[in-house]
Amino acid sequence: DAGVIQSPRHEVTEMGQEVTLRCKPISGHNSLFWYRQTMMRGLELLIYFNNNVPIDDSGMPEDRFSAKMPNASFSTLKIQPSEPRDSAVYFCASERGDTGELFFGEGSRLTVL
Amino acid sequence: DAKTTQPNSMESNEEEPVHLPCNHSTISGTDYIHWYRQLPSQGPEYVIHGLTSNVNNRMASLAIAEDRKSSTLILHRATLRDAAVYYCILTWQAGTALIFGKGTTLSVSS
Numbered sequence: 001d002a003g004v005i006q007s008p009r010h011e012v013t014e015m016g017q018e019v020t021l022r023c024k025p026i027s028g029h030n031s032l033f034w035y036r037q038t039m040m041r042g043l044e045l046l047i048y049f050n051n052n053v054p055i056d057d058s059g060m061p062e063d064r065f066s067a068k069m070p071n072a073s074f075s076t077l078k079i080q081p082s083e084p085r086d087s088a089v090y091f092c093a094s095e096r097g098d099t100g101e102l103f104f105g106e107g108s109r110l111t112v113l
Numbered sequence: 114d115a116k117t118t119q120p121n122s123m124e125s126n127e128e129e130p131v132h133l134p135c136n137h138s139t140i141s142g143t144d145y146i147h148w149y150r151q152l153p154s155q156g157p158e159y160v161i162h163g164l165t166s167n168v169n170n171r172m173a174s175l176a177i178a179e180d181r182k183s184s185t186l187i188l189h190r191a192t193l194r195d196a197a198v199y200y201c202i203l204t205w206q207a208g209t210a211l212i213f214g215k216g217t218t219l220s221v222s223s
Contacts, residue, residue, distance in 0.1 A: 033210055043157070043200075043213035056210065091156050100145065100204065102211060104156030 006092050006105035014113050018080040021108045024073055025094030033102065034067055034077050035091040043091075049075065061086075082112045117201045122218045125191045133186040133217055135201030140181050143205045148175065148186045149213075150197040157200065157213070160186065196221045 005024040013019055025032050033048040047057040049069045057067070064083070069075040079086055089107040096103065118136040125131045137146065148160040161168055161175045163184075168175040174187040188195055200216040 035213075042215055045210050045212060048210045093156070100147070100162065100206070101159045102149070102157070104158065107156050 004092055004094050004103050004105035006090075006108050008108055009106065010109045010111075012111045012113065013082055015083055016081045017112075018078065019082045019086075019110060019112075021077040021079075021090050021092075021110070023075045023077070023092030023105060025075070025092070026096075026103055027073065028097075029094035029103070030072075030097050031095035032069060032075050033093040033095070034075070035093065035104075036088045037091060037107075038088045046077070046090075079110075082110075084112045086110060087112050117203060117214055119199070119201055119214065119217045121215065122220065124220045124222065125188075125195075127193060127221055127223045128190050131188040131191045131195070131219065131221075133188070133199050133201075133219065134183065135185070136183045137201070137203055138182045140203060141205065144203040145205070146175065146177060146181075146184050147202045147204060147211060148173070149200045149202065149211070150195075151200070151216070152194075152197045160199070191219075191221045193221050193223060195219060 007022045031050050034046040035043050037043045046059045047067045048055055052069045067077045089109050091104050091107045093102045093104040145162050145164050147162040149157040150160050151157045161170055161173050163175045176185045198216040198218050200213050202211045
């Protein structure tokens with residue numbers, strides 16, 4: 001299995017631009033999670049989905065952030081417009097249903113100038 | 114959510130056992146204890162989890178106190194590759210989100 005696949009691995013953009021991060025979960029995993037990590041705040045849960053349905057988006061910082069999961073094999077996290085304080089590593093994870101084990105992608109490092 | 118308390122940092126020597134403690138005095142009867150670790154520049158990875166009984170796998174052992182108010186992750190022989198941030202997390206069922214704290218930064222010296 002290829003694991004959780006995230007793209008892009010690195011993105012540098014300018015303030016005000018739209019950013020779209022993508023995630024392909026492990027096949028057969030029914031839950032998907034988006035996390036953000038910074039030195040100051042550590043690992044923060046942004047949103048998670050069960051069976052493609054958003055369950056808890058209380059961690060999404062503000063309306064500039066949105067996430068979708070149109071099908072079981074794809075999710076996006078969009079930031080529009082981006083700001084320098086959005087600079088972070090964004091991780092996607094999917095969950096093995098029978099054990100609750102999370103499998104994380106390698107992350108997308110976002111730098112907003 | 115029940116919270117966990119871990120030391121900020123610990124040090125170990127290579128090939129020695131490491132005991133990483135975690136306190137969770139407000140744990141509920143249905144909370145599972147999960148351990149994850151994050152190597153430098155990588156996403157977190159699963160280490161082990163348990164409910165009441167001690168658990169062993171190829172990576173580590175998890176010792177859970179009888180009252181479940183604390184647990185200890187045991188690395189039997191630390192290697193340089195075990196240097197990472199170790200997170201102890203409680204969750205009540207699969208399909209609910211893991212909330213990460215600051216974890217314990219483990220340093221391993223040769």
